[in-house]
Amino acid sequence: MARGIGKRALAGGHDVTVVGKNSEHADGAVAALREGNGNGSVDGAVAGDSLAGDLVVLAVYYDDARAAVEALRDDLAGKTVVDVTNPVDESFDGLVVPPDSSATQELAKAAPDARFVKAFNTTFASTLQAGEAGGQPLDVLIAGDDEEAKAAVATLVRDGGLNPVDVGSQRRARELEALGLLHMTIQDELGTGYGSAVKFVG
Numbered sequence: 563m564a565r566g567i568g569k570r571a572l573a574g575g576h577d578v579t580v581v582g583k584n585s586e587h588a589d590g591a592v593a594a595l596r597e598g599n600g601n602g603s604v605d606g607a608v609a610g611d612s613l614a615g616d617l618v619v620l621a622v623y624y625d626d627a628r629a630a631v632e633a634l635r636d637d638l639a640g641k642t643v644v645d646v647t648n649p650v651d652e653s654f655d656g657l658v659v660p661p662d663s664s665a666t667q668e669l670a671k672a673a674p675d676a677r678f679v680k681a682f683n684t685t686f687a688s689t690l691q692a693g694e695a696g697g698q699p700l701d702v703l704i705a706g707d708d709e710e711a712k713a714a715v716a717t718l719v720r721d722g723g724l725n726p727v728d729v730g731s732q733r734r735a736r737e738l739e740a741l742g743l744l745h746m747t748i749q750d751e752l753g754t755g756y757g758s759a760v761k762f763v764g
C-alpha cells in the first residue's frame with residue numbers, strides 16, 4: 563500500500579518520504595518509487611525520525627498502526643493522518659474493533675490532536691499501482707470529521723488521477739471497513755485476484 567499510494571502521490575507531483583522500520587526496508591520502497599518516474603521527489607526515513615510533511619499515511623497493519631500512533635502521538639498533532647487499515651481478524655471473517663467503532667475511531671483516541679481520515683482501505687494495492695481498474699479511475703472513499711484534512715486527502719487522490727468520494731463523518735469509517743472486508747471475502751467469487759475495485763456509477 564505504501565508503494566501504491568506513494569506512486570499515486572508522486573504521479574500527482576507530491577513529495578514523498580517512505581518511513582521504514584529500518585533503512586533497508588525504506589530503501590527498497592524508495593528505489594521502486596523512483597523507478598516509477600513520478601513528478602515529485604522521494605526520500606527514505608526510519609521509524610523514530612521526526613516526521614516530515616503535513617500528511618502521514620499509516621500504510622501498515624492495524625496493530626502496527628496502533629503502536630505507531632501511540633509512539634508518535636506528539637509528532638502527529640495537527641497533521642492529517644490517513645488510516646488505510648482493514649482491521650480484519652485472523653480468519654478474515656470479521657473486524658477486531660468494537661461493533662460500534664472502527665480502526666480509525668480507535669486510532670484517533672490514541673492521538674486526539676491528529677486529524678484522522680479513513681481512505682484507501684477499499685482500493686487494493688495492485689489497482690493503486692495501476693491507477694485504474696477495468697479501464698476506469700478508482701473511487702477512493704474518504705471519511706472523517708475534519709473537513710480540511712479530508713480536502714487534503716481528496717487533493718492527493720485527484721492529483722494522482724483517482725476519484726475522491728467523501729462518504730461522510732469519521733463514523734462512516736466503520737462501514738468502509740466492513741466494505742473492505744467484504745471486498746476481500748469475494749475475491750474468489752470475482753476471480754479478479756485482488757485486482758477489482760469498488761466503484762459508484764450513475
Ligand SMILES: NC(=O)c1ccc[n+]([C@@H]2O[C@H](COP(=O)([O-])OP(=O)(O)OC[C@H]3O[C@@H](n4cnc5c(N)ncnc54)[C@H](OP(=O)(O)O)[C@@H]3O)[C@@H](O)[C@H]2O)c1
Nearest residue numbers: 563581582583609621622623624626647648683685686687
Ligand atoms: N494490500 C492491499 O491491497 C490493501 C488494500 C486496502 C487496505 N490495506 C491495508 O493496508 C495496510 C498495509 O497493508 P499492505 O498490504 O501494504 O501490507 P505489507 O505489504 O505487509 O506492508 C506493511 C508494511 O508495514 C511495515 N511496518 C510495520 N510497522 C511499521 C512501523 N512502525 N514503521 C514503518 N513501517 C512499519 C512493515 O515492515 P516490515 O516488513 O519490516 O514488517 C511492512 O513493510 C493494512 O492495514 C491493510 O489492511 C491493504
